Amino acid sequence: MTAQLKKEWLISCAGWSAFIFFMSATYVLYDWSVPAAEEINNRPWWALQEWGLWYLFTPVVFRLLTQYHLANQLTKHKFLQILALMLCISMTYQAIFDFWILCDPIPYTMLYFAPSHPLVLFVLSYLWHTFLRPDQPVHHNTLEVESGNTTTRLRFSDITHINSASNYVELHTEQHQYLKRITLKQIEQQLPDTLFTRTHRSHLVNLNFVERIQIKPSGSGLVLLKNGKMVALSKAFKPAVKAKLQRVA
Structure with missing residues (x-):
């Protein structure tokens, strides 16, 4: 496993573990601070159930962005394609999981998670761009240009x-x-x-x-x-x- 790949998995696992722990602790503290009639009474694993799929999908998003970036093919169009693909996959997985495990109607699941999944992908793309985007190899005597949906290098x-x-x-x-x-x-x-x-x-x-x-x-x-x-x-x-x-x- 390369250093870049390790970094992608580390940020993914550490980030989501911290987030899930924070969300779970917040609800526990809330239930402790209110009368019994006002308690939410979520299951202890509710946050893992709602956000756990991103343990798998986050490294995939990071890997796709890195691979296309290193190949000089990460144009704006390709970037949006990757995020759109991952949005479709994550929403489909969530709908199937909730339907079989929780017996939630698929339209309800799609509507419930419609705001959060695009937001997650936006945050992931920001994290990749800020902390994970690797430096491209130095190319002497060339210029990077876009031709259609691909990026090429043009010799001086x-x-x-x-x-x-x-x-x-x-x-x-x-x-x-x-x-x-x-x-x-x-x-x-x-x-x-x-x-x-x-x-x-x-x-x-x-x-x-x-x-x-x-x-x-x-x-x-x-x-x-x-x-x-x-x-x-x-x-x-x-x-x-x-x-x-x-x-x-």
Whole structure:
């Protein structure tokens, strides 16, 4: 068993044991403090009966989140899918258990636990994100991008140019285009300045894909890429672009 797996089981068992003990003790203390006619008189194991299933499901939730996170596939869509799946499983198990053991009608059980199970899953996801989410392996010379429902890593050398789109950037390769939530300034800081250069306040280009630059009479110009695309070149960035192109020539 890995350290991560041990930690997931430890938090699950310790957390639920403490919670169940607290709930049971609260009701016992309440019954001691009120007249006999007002006592709740719950069975001693009532809290375990209501919450015990989470001893099993909590490690499953933690494991699924960890596995998809380490595989770079834990998108928002996948995250919601995992929680929705576990909600359906936990509610189904609870309904069957209460029907066979307690003879409670299934609609009553579903209505009774409908508020608590989503809340439990929300708390579990928060605990995982805060205490259990492992660090991802360091990937040099790549950027993490989302493509549909999957997350992939894009090599710096495959990026031809980058365009700003408000709080997003458009990452262009020779075959595809990706949208990433980050500013152009932030992504520029992650890229090697020996490979990329700013040509405009809204554009970055990969120097290895530059075919030539074309200067207009106004002093601004265009950067012509080897794949036939054109990127704007402003007067402010023209000297730096020319200097970098001379160094890589």
